[in-house]
Amino acid sequence: MKLLVAEDQSMLRDALCQLLMLEDDVEEVHAASNGQEAIALLEKEEVDVAILDIEMPAKTGLDVLEWIRANQRETKVVIVTTFKRKGYFKRALAAQVDAYVLKERSISDLMATIHTVLAGQKEYSPELVEGVAFDNNPLSQREQEVLAMVAKGSTNQEIAESLFLSNGTVRNYMTAILTKLDAGNRTEAVRIAKEKDWLG
Template identity: 65%
Template sequence: MKLLVAEDQSMLRDAMCQLLLMEEDVEKIYQANNGQEAIDLLQEKEIDVAILDIEMPQKTGLDVLEWVRAHQLAVKIVIVTTFKRLGYFQRAVKSGVDAYVLKDRSISDLMSTIHTVLSGGKEYSPELMETILTHENPLSHQEQKVLELIALGKTSKEIAQQLFLSDGTVRNYTTSIFNKINANNRVEAINIAQENGWI
C-alpha cells in the first residue's frame, strides 16, 4: 500500500514513517509538512491512505479531508491528532473521515486502523465517543439562536429585532451564555461553542 503522512512536526513525522516502513505491506510513504503539500501530493501520486494531522500550516488536516471529498478521490483518510476537540471531530465525521484517532497509540494500532479503513470500515477513538456522550450542550435553544446570530456579527439590537425580543432580554441571554460556558466576551463564546459543536 502507498501512504501519505502529513505532519508539521518533522521529528514525529520521520519517526512515524520509519516505523510504518517496517510493516511488510507498506510499499511507499510520501511525506508532507503542511496541508497544501499534502493536497499537491494527492493530486500527483496514487495514494491509498492519507494519515493527516489536524493543526498544520497553510491548510489543516480537515481542509485536506474536505478537499479530497470535494474532488471525490478514492483515498482513505485517517486523522491522527492530540486534540480531543469535539468541534474538530464533528467536522471530520460530517466530511466523511474514515478514521479519527488520537496520537497516543502504537504503530501496530495505527496499522490495524489502516487495514480497517481499507476494508471499508470506520474507526473513531473511544475517548472521543465518550466525550460526545458526556459533553452535553449547556445552552438553551434560545441561547443557541442568540449565539448563532452573534457569530454572524449581529448587534444586540439586530438580534432583538430578528427574534422579536427586547434589547434587554438579548443582553440577559448573552450574559447567561457567557456564564454557562465560562466565556469573557463574544469572540471567546463563539470559539468555545464552535469547538464543542454547540453552534
C-alpha cells in the first residue's frame, strides 16, 4: 500500500514514516510538512491512505480531507490528532473521514486502523464519539440568553433591564451558569460556551 503522512513536527513525521516503512505491506510513504504540501503530493501521486495531523501551517488536515472529498479521490483518510475538540470531530465527520484517532497509540494500532479503513470500515476514538454523543447543553434557554449578553459585554444591570429581570435574579443566573460550566469567572464561562456552541 502507498501512504501519505502529513505532520508539521519533523521529528514525529520522520519517525512515523520510518516505522511505517518497516511494515511488510507498505510499499511507499510520502511525507508532507503541511496541508498545502499534502495536496500537492496528492495531485501527483496515487495514495491509498492519507494520515493527517489537524493543526498544520498553510492548510489543516481538515482542509486536506475536504479537498480529497471535493476531488472525489479514492484515498482513505485517517486523522491522527492530540485534539479532542468537538468542533474538529464534527467537521471531519461531515466530510466523511474514514478514521479519527488520538495520537497516543502504537504503530501496530495505527496499522490496524489503516487496514480497517482499507476494508471499507470506519474507526473513531471512543473518547471523541462519547464527547459528541453526550455533550449536551446544560444551560437553560434563559441562562443562554444571559450568557449571550455577557458575551456582548453587557453588565448585570443592562442584562436585567433588557430581559426584565431584577439584579438579584441575574446574579443567580450567573452563579448557576458558572457552576454548570465549571467556570471560574464570566470570561471563562463565555469561552467554554462558545467552544461547545452552547450560546444558542
